[in-house]
Each structure stands twice: as C-alpha cells, then as structure tokens.
Amino acid sequence: MRAVIAEDLFLLRDGLTRLLEAHGMQVTAAVDNGTAFLAAVTADKPDVAIVDVRLPPTFTDEGLKAALAARREVPGLPVLVLSQYVEQIYARELLASGTGGIGYLLKDRVLDGAQFADAVRRVAGGGTAMDPEVIARLVDRSSADGALATLSPREREVLGLMAEGRSNAAIAQRLFITERAVAKHTASIFLRLDLQPSDDDNRRVLAVLAFLGR
Amino acid sequence: MDGGTGTPERGWRQGRWSWIGAGALAVARGAGLCGLAVAGLVLLLALLMPLFLAGLGIGLLVNGPAHWPAAEGAAVRAAPFAGLVVSLLLFPALLLAVRGLAVATRRLSGDWCAVPISDPYLSPPADGRGGYRERLRWLADPATRRDVQWLAVNTLGGWILAAVPAGLMLYGLLCLLGGNRGHPVVATPPAFPGSEPPMLLLLGAALIALGLWAGPRLLRGYGLLARSLLGPTGQAALALRVAHLAQTRADTIDTGAAEMRRIERDLHDGAQARLVAMGMTLDAADQMLGDNPAAARALLAEARESSAKALAELRALVRGIHPPVLADRGLAEALRGLVLDLPLRIHFASELTGRPPAPIESAAYFAVSELLANVSKHAHARQAWVDLRHQDGMLRLGVSDDGCGGADPARGTGLAGIERRLAAFDGVLALSSPPGGPTVVNMEIPCALSSPKTSSC
Known part of the structure; x- marks a missing residue:
C-alpha cells in the first residue's frame, strides 16, 4: 500500500x-x-x-x-x-x-x-x-432533536461506532453483543434515517453524514 | 393604495390628534420646568447671600449712622457678619442642593425634552454624603461652576422658553372665556382688529393651537439650552473618558493576570504532573526491562496512557484560551462550531462579511459561549437563537432563548464578567430577562471588519 x-x-x-x-x-x-x-x-x-x-x-x-x-x-x-x-x-x-x-x-x-x-x-x-472525540460530542447532543432522537440509546451507540468507521464485527466485540444483533441495529438505523438499500459501505457513510449533518 | 404607502398613511391618521396630546403634555412639562426655575432662583439668591451680607457689613462699618449709641451700633454692625458666617456654614448644603437641581434638570431634559444630557462631574454625583471638605472640592470641578451658570441663565431667561407654551394656552383660554361672556376678560393686543366675541373666540383658538404646536419644539429648545451648560464640556468628556479607560485597563490587567494564574495552575496540576508521572513510570520500566519484561510492558502501556491524558488536558486548556476554529476561520465559523457542540437546538445566523480584530473576536466568542452555557444550565430552554451582524460600525451579537427567564447580572459573576470584558473594547451588554422568559441578551462592540482572508490553497 x-x-x-x-x-x-x-x-x-x-x-x-x-x-x-x-x-x-x-x-x-x-x-x-x-x-x-x-x-x-x-x-x-x-x-x-x-x-x-x-x-x-x-x-x-x-x-x-x-x-x-x-x-x-x-x-x-x-x-x-x-x-x-x-x-x-x-x-x-x-x-x-x-x-x-x-x-x-x-x-x-x-x-x-x-x-x-x-x-x-x-x-x-x-x-x-x-475520531471518537467527534463522535462522543455528537452522541451527547444527538438526543436533543432530529431524526436521531428517534434512535434508541443502543442504536445511537452502534451509530457512533459505525461513524468511527468500525466494522460490524468490531462493533459486536466492543459492545459484547453478537454480530447478528449489530446487523439488526444497523438495519434499524438505516430504516429510521430513511437510507435506501444500496451498497453497505456507502450507506454507512450516509448514516454518519446524517449523524453529523442533523 | 398599495401596502407600501399604507403604513405612512396609517401613521398620519394615528398622528392626526396625537400632536394635541403631545402639545398638552409639553405645556404641562414646561410649567413643571418653570417650577424648577423658581427653585433655581431661590438657590441663586441664597448663593449670592454671602456677597450681599459682606457688602452690607462693610457698608455699615464704613458708612453707618454716626448717631447710633455705641452698643446698638456694634450690634447692627456685627449682624451682617454673623449672617455671613451662618451662610458660609450653609454653603456646602447649598452646593448639594445646586447639584441636586442640576441632576434633576438633566434627567427631565432626557425624559421630557428628548435631549439626554450625560453627567459631567469628575467626582461622583451627589450622594448626600461627604463632609464640608468634599463639598468644597466640588468647587474645583468646572461642572459645578457651570451648574451655577445654568441657574443664572435659567433665571435670566431660560425659563421663558418653557413658560411660553403655557402662557399662550392661558391667554388663549382667557380669550375664549371672554368670547363666551361677550366682553373681553383680558386686553387683546393693540394691533388686533377688535375685541368682539367672534374675534376673541378665533384669537383664543389660534393661541391655544399655537401653544400646543410650539410646546414640544420650545421644550426641545430648552433642553438644548440646558445641555449647552449642564452637559460635559469637551475637556470634561475627555477627563471622563480617561477615567473610563483607566478603569477598564485595570480590569483588563486583572482579568489577564487571573487567566495567567489559572493557566499556570492547570498546567501545574495537569500536564506537568502527568509528564512527571510518565518519566517515573518509564524509569521503572527501564529498570524492570531486564528481569521482568511483562511488568515493564505494563508500565510502558501506563506511560502511554499518561501521555494521552496529558495531551487531552493540554487540548482542553488550549481550547479554553483560544479555540482553534476561531483562529482558523474566524468568529462566525467558530460560533457555528460551538453551537454544534451544545446539547440544545440553537438557530444560528451570521451576516458577517469580514473579520473583526482578533481580540474582539475572542471576547465575542467567549461572551456567546458563556451565555449559551448559562442557557443550557439555567434557562430550561427548548430553543435558542444566536445572531451575528455588523452594522453602523458595531459588531452586534444577539443571544436569546425561550426559557424561564429571570437572569440577573447582580447574582453570579457570569454576566458581570462578560460586561467587564466587553467594556475593555467599549462594548456594552443589554439584558432583558423577565421571570417566565424569554431571555434576550444583546451585545454591541464598536469595531471595523477586515476583508475576508483569501484562500491560499
């Protein structure tokens, strides 16, 4: 590389x-x-x-x-x-x-x-x-308003880790849950943020953007 | 008629009778000011009393009737001097009264004549305390002498400006009364064609209208006359400015020194302590490296953790001194970033086209930052608004929220601190926060904008 x-x-x-x-x-x-x-x-x-x-x-x-x-x-x-x-x-x-x-x-x-x-x-x-520091501040304030307010605390946590750029496997390891559970959370996040199914990587970026863009 | 001209027309309709109300008010106020002038006359006479008594005493001494018996003659000759002593003892009280009258006139000039007059005194204005010596020191203040001059000018003719509207009204009313009774109550002007009732009615109405019309204008003239003597002279304005600058400079130095101490303490307790701990940990790791590599590795991890924490603390410290985005992008972007960081729905609007000088940017940033911190801590607000403009040579910042209100600069040092820091730039802060909200804070700092920096990439 x-x-x-x-x-x-x-x-x-x-x-x-x-x-x-x-x-x-x-x-x-x-x-x-x-x-x-x-x-x-x-x-x-x-x-x-x-x-x-x-x-x-x-x-x-x-x-x-x-x-x-x-x-x-x-x-x-x-x-x-x-x-x-x-x-x-x-x-x-x-x-x-x-x-x-x-x-x-x-x-x-x-x-x-x-x-x-x-x-x-x-x-x-x-x-x-x-950086986790950007994400941490976003998580702090995302409870205030917008579509993100509809996410459950767990989903917000998953979104935060996703925004850091972690894979489902890494997120599962971090949160001590199964990869399947993570996949379920991400699907729910995409749905709530109204992100159409497309290739997964791109959707992850868009979710982060929604997170940042509010 | 379209909407554009509708508004002035409505204004005219509203104003159709309002001049009568304004006129009547002005007439009454003019009469009130004449009352003050009478008080001024009394004070002026009292001030002149020592001179009169001294003159009388000397006159009697030199030129007293020779045939008076010795004892009585002595008493008569001594009386003016006794009066002189008494009047001199009363002199400070008199000065206090003069100043009180001048202060009242200044306030009424602002409230009634729409001519605000600022305080010209070098020493603090009348507080009713301070002894004989303090009062005599007032004599050294040119403003005190100008107060006395005002009494003279007002007595000699100034009051006429205030009295004319009331006089016109009175004369007009008497004419109307005469017209009603069928014979004149007062003499009409010699040049007036006749004293017949219709003529009298006409004259009365005209005089009353004239009085009402002239009232506000003459009152304004009176205010301007008062300002020419009661307002600060150019020199006094400069002296006041110097006093203000000395005060704000001292505040700025204090604030700066306190800030330095805080930074020193933060560095000492934070990053410096961590670096020391890190050095010790590294030293321990060095000693263990030979016989216990596993423990050494754990210590190295600990040292790395310490360095990360030291960095984080330094970062927080620097953010508190000068936020990076403020340096990089200027006030508007820095505030946009600040607003993003807060757990509150904040509407941000900026109409800045350039950048204010760096110290002002910094002061404005921390002022807004502190106000927003107050909003999220105390206001229980659902939303807040921040707006930023540059208008008439002023940087204007507005911070408002829909919270519970009741903010009071007297409690807590936050708002007072902001006010003090803005004062260093001749900036001001206005707060409106009735209980129940909303809270609105407006700040103004005079400054020029520099043109936006052109990108070099």
Whole structure:
C-alpha cells in the first residue's frame, strides 16, 4: 500500500513514515506544505494520503483545504486528516461529498501504532475513520432533536461506532453483543434515517453524514 | 393604495390628534420646568447671600449712622457678619442642593425634552454624603461652576422658553372665556382688529393651537439650552473618558493576570504532573526491562496512557484560551462550531462579511459561549437563537432563548464578567430577562471588519 504524508513538523513526519513502514506500507512522499502535497498526490496517485490540518504558510486550516482540493483533483482519493484538535465543522466539510475514504483523527491516535495503521487501511479501503472525540460530542447532543432522537440509546451507540468507521464485527466485540444483533441495529438505523438499500459501505457513510449533518 | 404607502398613511391618521396630546403634555412639562426655575432662583439668591451680607457689613462699618449709641451700633454692625458666617456654614448644603437641581434638570431634559444630557462631574454625583471638605472640592470641578451658570441663565431667561407654551394656552383660554361672556376678560393686543366675541373666540383658538404646536419644539429648545451648560464640556468628556479607560485597563490587567494564574495552575496540576508521572513510570520500566519484561510492558502501556491524558488536558486548556476554529476561520465559523457542540437546538445566523480584530473576536466568542452555557444550565430552554451582524460600525451579537427567564447580572459573576470584558473594547451588554422568559441578551462592540482572508490553497 502506497501513502503520501503532509506534515510540517519534522519529528512527526519522520515518526509517521516509520510507523507506516513498520506496518508494511510504502511512503512515496513525505512533504511539509499543501502545494507540495497536491503535486505529490497528483503525481504518485497513492492509495491513501495523510494530511495535517495545520500547514504553512498560514498554519490555520491549510491542510484541510489541501485535502479537499486533492479529493477534487484525484476523485475518490482516500484522505486521512490528522489534527491536534477535532472540530465538527471540519468533519462535516470532509464528509460533505457523501463518499467514503475519509478519516479525521486526533494526532494522539498515532500513539497506538497498530490501531492507527488499522484506521489508515480502513480509509484506504473506502471506509471512514472519525475520531471518537467527534463522535462522543455528537452522541451527547444527538438526543436533543432530529431524526436521531428517534434512535434508541443502543442504536445511537452502534451509530457512533459505525461513524468511527468500525466494522460490524468490531462493533459486536466492543459492545459484547453478537454480530447478528449489530446487523439488526444497523438495519434499524438505516430504516429510521430513511437510507435506501444500496451498497453497505456507502450507506454507512450516509448514516454518519446524517449523524453529523442533523 | 398599495401596502407600501399604507403604513405612512396609517401613521398620519394615528398622528392626526396625537400632536394635541403631545402639545398638552409639553405645556404641562414646561410649567413643571418653570417650577424648577423658581427653585433655581431661590438657590441663586441664597448663593449670592454671602456677597450681599459682606457688602452690607462693610457698608455699615464704613458708612453707618454716626448717631447710633455705641452698643446698638456694634450690634447692627456685627449682624451682617454673623449672617455671613451662618451662610458660609450653609454653603456646602447649598452646593448639594445646586447639584441636586442640576441632576434633576438633566434627567427631565432626557425624559421630557428628548435631549439626554450625560453627567459631567469628575467626582461622583451627589450622594448626600461627604463632609464640608468634599463639598468644597466640588468647587474645583468646572461642572459645578457651570451648574451655577445654568441657574443664572435659567433665571435670566431660560425659563421663558418653557413658560411660553403655557402662557399662550392661558391667554388663549382667557380669550375664549371672554368670547363666551361677550366682553373681553383680558386686553387683546393693540394691533388686533377688535375685541368682539367672534374675534376673541378665533384669537383664543389660534393661541391655544399655537401653544400646543410650539410646546414640544420650545421644550426641545430648552433642553438644548440646558445641555449647552449642564452637559460635559469637551475637556470634561475627555477627563471622563480617561477615567473610563483607566478603569477598564485595570480590569483588563486583572482579568489577564487571573487567566495567567489559572493557566499556570492547570498546567501545574495537569500536564506537568502527568509528564512527571510518565518519566517515573518509564524509569521503572527501564529498570524492570531486564528481569521482568511483562511488568515493564505494563508500565510502558501506563506511560502511554499518561501521555494521552496529558495531551487531552493540554487540548482542553488550549481550547479554553483560544479555540482553534476561531483562529482558523474566524468568529462566525467558530460560533457555528460551538453551537454544534451544545446539547440544545440553537438557530444560528451570521451576516458577517469580514473579520473583526482578533481580540474582539475572542471576547465575542467567549461572551456567546458563556451565555449559551448559562442557557443550557439555567434557562430550561427548548430553543435558542444566536445572531451575528455588523452594522453602523458595531459588531452586534444577539443571544436569546425561550426559557424561564429571570437572569440577573447582580447574582453570579457570569454576566458581570462578560460586561467587564466587553467594556475593555467599549462594548456594552443589554439584558432583558423577565421571570417566565424569554431571555434576550444583546451585545454591541464598536469595531471595523477586515476583508475576508483569501484562500491560499
């Protein structure tokens, strides 16, 4: 699996490269700004791109804009955005296209190398990887209104884990229930959120979007 | 007629008789102001009393009747000086009365004449306390001297402005009375063609109408005259401004210092402590690595956990100092993000086209954040509204909810704190929160917007 990294801090860039290589991925380019990142993804066409939100020159949301631009240049490019902070409005912008292959994680998550590599693979495979912190805040407030209010607490829990990007098997393991029970919950969620049957991955992204979009 | 012109027409109809009401009110108020002028005259005479007594005393000393017996002559000569001493002792009370009258005139000018006058005093306005020395210090305040000048101007002619409408009304009524009885009750003006009843009725009606029409206008003139003397001079306005700036600067420094202490404490108790623990855990793991790799591994996991917690705490701390989206995207987006995070249905609207200066963005963000926290904690609201506009050189923020109301800035420090922080930018906060709701908070901060940052990607 081939990856491109955009991260302005040398230590973290270096660490990320080593981490990915340790998990059997190949880093074709590791750059420190948005412009070089765009050039690298259009040239290399990697399987996944990893971008820091804060990049020079403005050190604001340059990386986010670069990630969205890269998705326009190379449609369907899986992008994992890393940040010191997770913000719901950024999560929404990333998911706005309604397609998968999107990740948005706290930088802290690289501390657990195996789990991080897992998230990278999931994004590369067209899934989503939303940070539990984004999800936790959404779950807190989703009881307030909208279609999500009709979900049972258990269903909301399942939706949260689904939004993080976990498979039914992983969700079953986390909640100590059977995979069949998870499947039942997800079907009910899709029904309540009025998501037509289509391919499962896409529906999962749409469910997350409904979650974020409210 | 279409809807567009319907409204003014209705306004005219409503206004058809309203000028009579306004006029009558103005006439009554003018009469009230004349009453104040009489009080002013009394005060002015009392103020001049020491001069009069001193003059009299000196006159008697120099020029007293020579044939008075010695004892009686001494008593007569001493009397004015005794009066002088008494009047000087009463002087501070007199100053207090002058200030009271000036304060009342200022308030009435705002309430009755639609000419608000702000306080010009350097020392705090009349509070009825403070001794002789405090009153004498008032003499050093130019505003006190201007108060006395106002008494003179008002006595010499200012009151006429207020009295004319009432006079016109009175004269008009007397004319009407004369017209009714068939012979004039008062003399008509010499140039007036006749004192016959029809003419008198006509004159009376005209005078009353004139009085009613002129009432509000003359009252306004009176207010403007009062403002020219009772309002702060340019210099006094500057002095007041300096006092305000010194106060808000001190508040800002206090707030800043308190914030620094809080950050220091948070770092000390949070991230710093965790890093120390992490170092110790790593050290222990290092020592165990040789003979007990399993235990060392557990310690390493613990160290990693500590680092994650330290990061989380630092993140929360930074969010409290300067929220990342605020830095990245500005006030509107940051508030949009804030609204998303709260467990409450909040309608957000922003009409900002640019960005206010960063310190103002930050103050506004934390003000709204605190208000919304209040809403979700205390208001029991189902919905809330946040709107954001820039109008007439002011950043305007509105936060309202449909909750139970009854918010009181006097209780709790939240609202007062917001007010103080906004004051550093000359911003103001207005709260309306009747028991039973709804609560509406409006904030205004004067500032200019910079054009939106152009994207560099």
